[in-house]
Every structure is written in C-alpha cells, then in structure tokens.
Amino acid sequence: MNRRKIDVVFSSILIIASLVILSSDKLVEGGVETDLGSMLLPRIVAVFIIIFSAMIGVPSLLNLIRKTPLRGLEQIDTEGFLGIGIYIAILAAYWLALPHLGFLVATPFAMFGVAILLEGRNWPVMAAVSLVIPLVVDYGSSIFLHVFLPPWTLS
C-alpha cells in the first residue's frame, strides 16, 4: 500500500477538521467567560495541526504527482491485514455481547477466537486457557478489586 495516498487523505481530514475548529462557535457549550475563552487553546493547536499536516500532505501529494519511487517507510506491507480486520471484528462482537452474555460467557469465545486467529491448533489447551483465565479474572476483580464484571442478563 502506498503511504503517500494515506498521508494526503489524512492530512486533508485534519486540515478540514482544524478549519472547522477555527471557524465554528458551535463546538463549545456553556461555561463561564474568561479572558482566554474555552476555545483559545484548541484553536492554537488547530493552527499547528494545519501547519504540520500541510508539511506531511503537500510533499506526499507532490511525490504522488511526480510518481517518484517509493522509499522504505512509504510502502506499507498489507500482508496479514485480513487477520487484523477479523481481530477488530472479534473485539466489536465481544463488546456487543458483553452486556447480554456477561463476562464469563462471552470471554471464552473471544479468547478462543483470538487463539485460532493466531494459528493456535492445540484445541484442548486453548479451550482450557479460554475457560480458566476468565474465571480467574472475574474472581480476582470481584474479590480483590471489588469490581464486578458484566453478568449474564438474558434470562
């Protein structure tokens, strides 16, 4: 993957967001009046973001137009990206399932899924780890930290 394209898109997004911060008064609600106001620092930071985004985006854009060969760090290796997508999907599904299935039920599935994703094939040990670790974490957090992880709420 060509990082220059990402640089251009990312810089453009940051510049647009910074321009919105500089020009809009609707980004702040309430608060007391002070000498500086609530938006002074965000606006100063926005100016710097525009400057440094331009310093990244403009050379990348020029290099894209000139079609200069990619240097080492400008080439993003996309091998393994499918696995990353699956991992994020597991995390999202786990987050959605947690309030309903509870920590003790949802976690073994998430752990087992991540283990398979990491090319784990030692099923009995993986299953045992996926069952024991949530139990230990749940017990430890409730007894020692007095934090109660989400319980089963479906029934």
Add this chain to the structure above:
Amino acid sequence: MIEILNNFFNGLGAVLAIGPIAGIIAGVCVGIFFGAIPGISAIMAIAIILPLTFYVDPVIGITMLLAVYKAGIYGGSISAILINTPGAAASFLTAQDGHALTKAGKAGKALGMALYASVTGEALATLVLIFVAAPISIISLQAGPIEKVFLLIFAFTVVGSMTGESISRGILSCCIGMLFAMVGMSSITGATRFSFGVPELMSGFTFLPLLIGVLVMPEVIDAIKKRKTPHYDLILEKSPNPDDNRVTWKEYRSVFGTMLKSTGIGTFIGALPGLGSSAAAFLAYGEAKRTSRKPETFGKGSLHGIAAAESANNAVCGSSMIPMLTLSIPGDDVTALLMGAFLIHGITPGPTIFYEHTDVIYAIFAGFLITDIFLLIIARAGFSFWTKVASIQRYYIFPCVTVFAIAGAFTTNQDLYDVLILICFTVFGYGMRLIGLNPAAFIIGFILTPLLEQNLDQAVAIVGKDYGMILASPFAWIFTALSAFSVFSAMRMKKKEKKKVAAPSAPERSAS
C-alpha cells in the same frame, strides 16, 4: 543532603514490609516474563498490571509498576541473547553480542553479563535520581505559571521533534494528543468542548482505556499481522565448561569501567525528554566501541558491548523519572504511563511531590533500589525457568493480554463505554503507527494539555491585559531558545540519519 538521607531511610522502613515486597517480587516476575517474550514490551506489562494497582496503597502499587518496568527492560535481553530477537528495541545491540556468545556456547555468560550490567546501571541511576531529583525540585518550585507554560511548550517541542519518524509527524502526533485532551468539560471554564451532544463525551476520554488502546493493543495487532512467522523456542544450552555459564569476578571487574561510563550516558540521556533507552544504548555502545582496545570484537560476542548497551538502557529507567518527578514532564511513553499511574493514585508529579508526599516518594525511591536486589536474585536463580516461560506460544499469551486489557479498561469506571474507547483507540493507535505518527508523543500531548491550559489561564490572570509581560520572564526566553535548539538539533540528527541511510547505496549503485 542529610535530609535526603533521612527521608530515604524512612522510605526504606516503609517499603520493607510484606505488601511492598510482595508487590516488588510480583512486579519483577511479571516484568521478566513479559519482557522476555518477543513482541511484548515492558509498557504492555505495565499497562496490564496498572488496573490491579488501583486498589492498593500507592507505595505498593507504584513500586510494583516500577519493578515491572525495570524487570521488563532486562527481560528484553533474554530473547535478544538466546534467539537474536530483542524483546525491546533497546536490546537490539545486546542481541548482536549476546547471540554471538550463545552461538559459541556461552549463553549463560551473556545472560549473566546482561543481568549484572542491567542491575549496576539501574542501581547507579537510581542513586542519581535520589540525590538529584529533590534539589532540582527546589529550583523548579520557584517557577510560576508563566515559566511553566514555556516549560511545557519546551516539553512538547522536544518530545514531538525527537520521537517521531520526522519532526512534522512527531509534533503532529503531540498536537492530536492535545486536541483529544480537550474533549469534554474544561476544568477552567466548565464549558463542554467537542462533545457533539454525546453525553459520554462530556467527561472526556478516560485515560486508561485510551492509553492501553494507543500503546498496548497495537502490539497485539502487530502479533496478529505477523502470525504466520514461525515460533522459536528459547533454549538455554549449558556448556560443559562452568566458566562459560557464568561471569567471573575478573570479567566483571574488567567491564566495570565501561558500565560506569555507559550508566553516565544512560542517566544523562534518560533525564532528557524524548530520547529514551534505545538512543542511550546506541550512544553508550558507540562510545564503548570507540574507546575499546579491541573494537573489532564488538558485535561478535564482546562482553564490553553487552555491558555498555545493557547498563545504558537500564540506567534510563531511573533517570527518566527525573523530569517527570521534578517538572511534570514525562520523557517517553513508559514515564507517561507511570505519570498516569501517579495521577490515578492521587499523587501529582511535579516539584511539590517532595513536600506533599515525602513519605511516599522516598518509599518509592527505596523500592527502586530493593527492586534491583530482587531482580538480581530472581533473574539469576531462574535463567532456565525464565527461558522456558518466555517460550510460551503467542496463541496462549495474546488472547490473555486482550482479556486483561478489556477487563482493565472496564474496571476504571465499571462502564462498557470505556471498553468501546479501548477498541476505538486500538484501531487509532495502530493507524498512527502505520502512517509514522508517534504514540508516545500523542500520549504526552494528552497528559500535559490540562496542565498547560491551567497554567496558561493563571499566567493570563497574572499579566492581565498586558500580554507582553508574559515575555518579560527570562525563563520564557530560555525555554523558547531551548525549544528552537531542540528542533534545530533534531533536524540535524534526521539529516545525518538520512545521509547514513543514503551512504551505503552509493557503492551499491557503482557496483551495479
């Protein structure tokens, strides 16, 4: 000086109790374990352990975290020496000489030298921390809000310009962190900024999930990306010659000068924000090689090489606390995380820490030194054990890390919204790495912005409408000059690096 010693011995008394000692032992074990696994750094171990320390005494919690940090840095050398895969970037040079010794059947000697150099470097740097931090804090106590504003601007500039892939990417990372810190209710005006009507955003982003998401979880993602690379078991083969399995007193004495010099370099580099342990290791290694009688042995199994790299990168552990504790400036990602830990425990790092929390801070200092003793004992006693433990397959480790991270994020406020923050910042943190933005600069920007805003408000209240008064302080000019100098020297450094990278390609071109 006597007062420092007095406070230190009081702190020693406080830390020599079952709780802190148990915390230190647990921290050392966790640190070596995580540090030794290739692909897991000390910072991941600290972030995972952090939620466990919320509910214990600050002395126990923070000494435990510092033990994880120190042991984690040492642990990185185990995989570096045995399989030439550094657990941390700072162990890269240790890998060169250490693995050469392993191939020669002297793995025990290499591991021993790395351990002794680590402990020596850490202990000496801790002594510097103990005796230097309090006097610096007396000077920094005299700084008012105006001076602090310029000091913080200096910190942003140094961290931004030194840590990134390029100066613009480093400072941009810092600016983005600053912008995220301003989401939610302003502590000065009470106004809600950038919440877009979302009630959860009104209190801003919770620190711990954001931190774990940006610093820790991308390492898990990286392991998933590289999941097809084969797993190497760490094996410690013992030589029939006992001298090959240990460091003799004569050998230790011969490298002690190198250790001292490298510790000095590591301590100095660590005290400067933004450079970190890798820079210290490279500088110390280069210096040791330059002054060595046998420079040709470096990279081929030199004990001096291991001693230089390890003592320098471990010396950074102690000295990197100096700017954090005296000026509230974390120099790198680990100290940023530790600063977060201090804040969570209700201790605000800064010059007043030595007066408001004297007992706690000196107990932590004493804990630092005791950690070195336990690191020496625990690591030395179980070289074979740690190598076996560090060989655990990644498909057992990373699912556990994922669960610990999610449980840790949840425990902060007992809110599933924090888990969502963790997931979002995991993606964001990995994205940052892909495009060359620096997570450490981002976190430092995030942590220091509330301090900047508070001091800026106070500074304006002091000068009233006469804004020119802000520049009347000599510190303002000194820190502005230092900021400009740091950007200039970073530019020079990057130029030199570029030239170095370009240099080998010239002969290659002529050859082709």
